[in-house]
Each structure stands twice: as C-alpha cells, then as structure tokens.
Amino acid sequence: MTHSQTNHAQVNRTTPSSELAKIMAHPESFRLLYFPVEAQGQTSRDLLTYGGANWESASPQNWLEEKDKTPFGCLPVLFINKGDKQVVISETHAVENYLAKHFGLMGDNDYEETMIRAFYCSSVSLFSNFQASVVWNMPEVREKTLAGFKSRQLAHWVKTHERHLLENGNNGHYIGNKMSLADIRTVNLIRHFSFQPYGAELMEIISQAPALIKLRETVESDPKMHQWKNSDEAKKLADSSKAFFANPFAATGKPTA
Numbered sequence: 001m002t003h004s005q006t007n008h009a010q011v012n013r014t015t016p017s018s019e020l021a022k023i024m025a026h027p028e029s030f031r032l033l034y035f036p037v038e039a040q041g042q043t044s045r046d047l048l049t050y051g052g053a054n055w056e057s058a059s060p061q062n063w064l065e066e067k068d069k070t071p072f073g074c075l076p077v078l079f080i081n082k083g084d085k086q087v088v089i090s091e092t093h094a095v096e097n098y099l100a101k102h103f104g105l106m107g108d109n110d111y112e113e114t115m116i117r118a119f120y121c122s123s124v125s126l127f128s129n130f131q132a133s134v135v136w137n138m139p140e141v142r143e144k145t146l147a148g149f150k151s152r153q154l155a156h157w158v159k160t161h162e163r164h165l166l167e168n169g170n171n172g173h174y175i176g177n178k179m180s181l182a183d184i185r186t187v188n189l190i191r192h193f194s195f196q197p198y199g200a201e202l203m204e205i206i207s208q209a210p211a212l213i214k215l216r217e218t219v220e221s222d223p224k225m226h227q228w229k230n231s232d233e234a235k236k237l238a239d240s241s242k243a244f245f246a247n248p249f250a251a252t253g254k255p256t257a
Ligand SMILES: N[C@@H](CCC(=O)N[C@@H](CS)C(=O)NCC(=O)O)C(=O)O
Pocket: 039, 040, 067, 073, 074, 075, 076, 090, 091, 092, 093
C-alpha cells in the first residue's frame, strides 16, 4: 500500500513549510477521507469535482482504530499528493478554503473574497446550529427545537440570503457571475436539509425563496457537477445520507442529558 492509499495522517512536521506549500500548490492527486454520506464531506467532493482534480473518495475501514491516526480524531481529512510526497490537512473549513482557493473559487479581489467568506460562514453557522439544536439533540426535544429552528434561524437565514442573491441580480451566484465556495456550500446545506426525515418541512420554507432555488439549480446544472451528481457514487452518497439521518443515533447511540 502506498502512502496515498492509507488513511493515516503521516505529516512530516520537520519538513519546511515552503516544501509542503509546493505540494499544495502543484498537487498531482487528492484523497478525501470521510464517512460514506454527504454531510461535512460533500463540499470538498464538489470542489474537487468542479476543479477537475484527480481525486478519490475513501471511507474508514475501522473508524475506532483509525480515529487516533487522524490530525484531530475526526473527518474529513484531505491527503494532497505529489510524487512520493504528501500533505495531510483536516478540519472541514480549512480543507474547503484550501480547495476553493486552489481552484479559483474565492473571487477576484479582497472584497469578493471577504464577501464569499461572509456568505460561506453564514451558511456554515446555520449548519452547525441545525446539527446541535435539531439533528444531534435528544429525540424527546427535537419537535420543539425543530419548530424554533424553522421559525427563527432558518427563516432569518432564508430572508437575508434571498436578499443578497437578489441584490446580485438573481443570477444563481452570490458574487458576480461566477461560481464560488459560498455557492457550493449553500447548495450542500440545502441538500442536507432535504435528507432529513422532516426535510419536506424545511424545503417548504426554502421553496418560497426563488433566488435560493435558482442558486441550487445553477450549481447543480454546471456540466461537471451535473455529471458527478448523476454518477452511481454520488447517488449512493445521497441515498446513504437519507438513510443515516433517518436515525442518526443508530450509529452513535442516544445522547444522555
Ligand atoms: N471540527 C471538525 C468536526 C468534524 C466532525 O465532527 N466530524 C464527524 C463527522 S461529521 C466525525 O468525524 N465524527 C466521528 C467521531 O468524532 O469519532 C470539522 O469541522 O471538521
């Protein structure tokens, strides 16, 4: 097994950062290690697809054994390969930001980059809030927290994002007339909502925001994204996401108060 096939982080911290940066600037291939669902892995998979990278998706074979061999004991982890050299990075947002910058999805100037980060952070915050207050909350309180999430956080996010998208001309992008990290992350947030057992209630709210719907259609109809989303691998990830979120505690055990 070559280093690029293992799931272990073998970062040589004694290598000068300038050498590691060269690998990151001119990688030959990537390997994304994540569980076989969309969730926190999908934006990176989409970025690799959109960037036309030579990449493969991998899932842990025995997570409990592999956990401590990853940088932070959690996934996703991205392996960046060049020849026999490798850089390993982790933490979803660090990985996504690196990939987006590498593939030119962070705008054309400081203003655009900052705005892309702002839209991105807003969608990431909503995702985190949703995960903590609804998905991974105790099932007994979920009905109440879901109602609060829908009427407050989701409604507010939809209203403000709709306004920003309309201000940009309702062209299916947050900034200018081109794809960015924010576009891709928001579409994955909407997809994540749609995978939940109560997804129809969340999608009903989003369906009242035509500019957000247009954003989703624009991202998903990009030729590379369309091809990827219609691949057997991507369809399997969507199906297993729905199955996983039907009962997330089946995999982890129920939380205690
Ligand atoms: N702070 C990390 C959190 C990632 C995270 O929570 N990953 C989950 C899957 S979405 C995980 O690895 N869970 C398995 C575990 O914690 O053992 C990030 O943003 O990447």
